[in-house]
Amino acid sequence: MSKPYILVVDDEPDIRSLVQEILEDEGYDVGVADSGKSARDALQELTPQLLLLDIWMPDEDGISLLKDLKRGGQLDFPVVMISGHGTVETAVEATRHGAVDFIEKPLSLAKLLLTVEKALQYAATGSATEGGQKENSQLPEPLIGSSQYIQSLQQQIRDIGATEESVLIVGEQASGKSLIAKHIHAAGKRANRPFIQLRCDSLSSANSSRELLGESNHGSLSSGYLEAAAGGTLFLVDVEQLPEVAQSLLLEVIEKREFRRIGSLTRQQLDVRLIASSAEKLPELVRRGDFSAALYNELSSREINCKPLRDHPEDIPVLLDYYVNWFVESESLPYRHFTVAAQNRLRNLDWPGNLLELKNLVQRLMILGSGVEVDVPEINEMLGGPGTSGETANQLGLSMDLPLREARAAFERAYMLHQLQLAQGNIGELAKRVGMERTHLYRKLRSLEIDLGKARD
Incomplete structure (x- = not known):
């Protein structure tokens, strides 16, 4: 499934670049325009799934552009208005002409992401299909596995x-x-x-x-x-x-x-x-x-x-097949097959990072490996790097003689660098992996003296 394309229209370069960076980190494709005219040009080239539109621009106000799009039958996507001058009257006028929501500057990160998610949900489910039923195009990934645990989980989900x-x-x-x-x-x-x-x-x-x-x-x-x-x-x-x-x-x-x-x-x-x-x-x-x-x-x-992955390792072979096919389809990576010995090697690991750790390992093996088969030696070589499953502090290169505070800081730095590598420098993916809100994450990276630019290189 292709990424949703969002067009951001704002005459302030700082706002454009900030919103673009945040949304791209969240996995969206983002285009930008700095005026009403450039927005019209961008809309001629490619129709977005969502338009974030500034109300006040030098050459044309956003509501006029919104009215023209609606009048011309071109409003085939949700529009969210952005303004530093938010009033009830402005919000009501914008919604009357087709906007689905309204956010104000200075932008709240949580509010921006919530509004974007809500608007895209509206685009996916807001229009009735034949028979009056609403279409749900965002079905979740399947629950993969054939173990007793997965079967029981599927029954629980049906009942609940x-x-x-x-x-x-x-x-x-x-x-x-x-x-x-x-x-x-x-x-x-x-x-x-x-x-x-x-x-x-x-x-x-x-x-x-x-x-x-x-x-x-x-x-x-x-x-x-x-x-x-x-x-x-x-x-x-x-x-x-x-x-x-x-x-x-x-x-x-x-x-x-x-x-x-x-x-x-x-x-x-x-x-x-x-x-x-x-x-x-x-x-x-x-x-x-x-x-x-x-x-x-x-x-x-x-x-x-x-349950953690280590408590249902019998599902790992099926998960491997699923992740391989997922990366073949979504990232056009060459197909690879895990031998039975390789599958058994992976079944015996502890997997502290659970499903995400397994998925990331499959991705790295498909990107960095060669040949159709993945066998035990290749897995052992991949697991030999820092931060792999079941590693001890000594293997991470941490001194066991440090005071607790220094040892904790050293571990956090090594941990963050490893997670950043697995996230391929993507701050949004890193935030998901470590379970932190992005604003807090930026502060943590600064406190650990991790330079994002150098880490990405």
């Missing part, structure tokens, strides 16, 4: 999907929790409605209310995650990372089944299914006083244990 109960998915990082959440959403009556992911580590005590509830302040409008997921599913990724103030706020919304944007008097009904994931056992956090017992009870009507 038929209900509206909240679900808590517990398991190690990269063990498949997000995929399970997407399958539960796809198995239920909300399948053709939005599936919105909220990375809980992106929330702070200061921004939790605004990001969850949205805001109506001094005439400006901003929708939050609860509103964006209306009618669909809100997936709380790493819910154990929720700040205390966000836990209290979310619990209140769940109990009252309604919420209000900050600064608004209008109450909105809560119409979302909640699915949460956690890399830690929440009852232990509740006992330590680090997580709300009441919120845990609300989120865990049903609970799924997501």
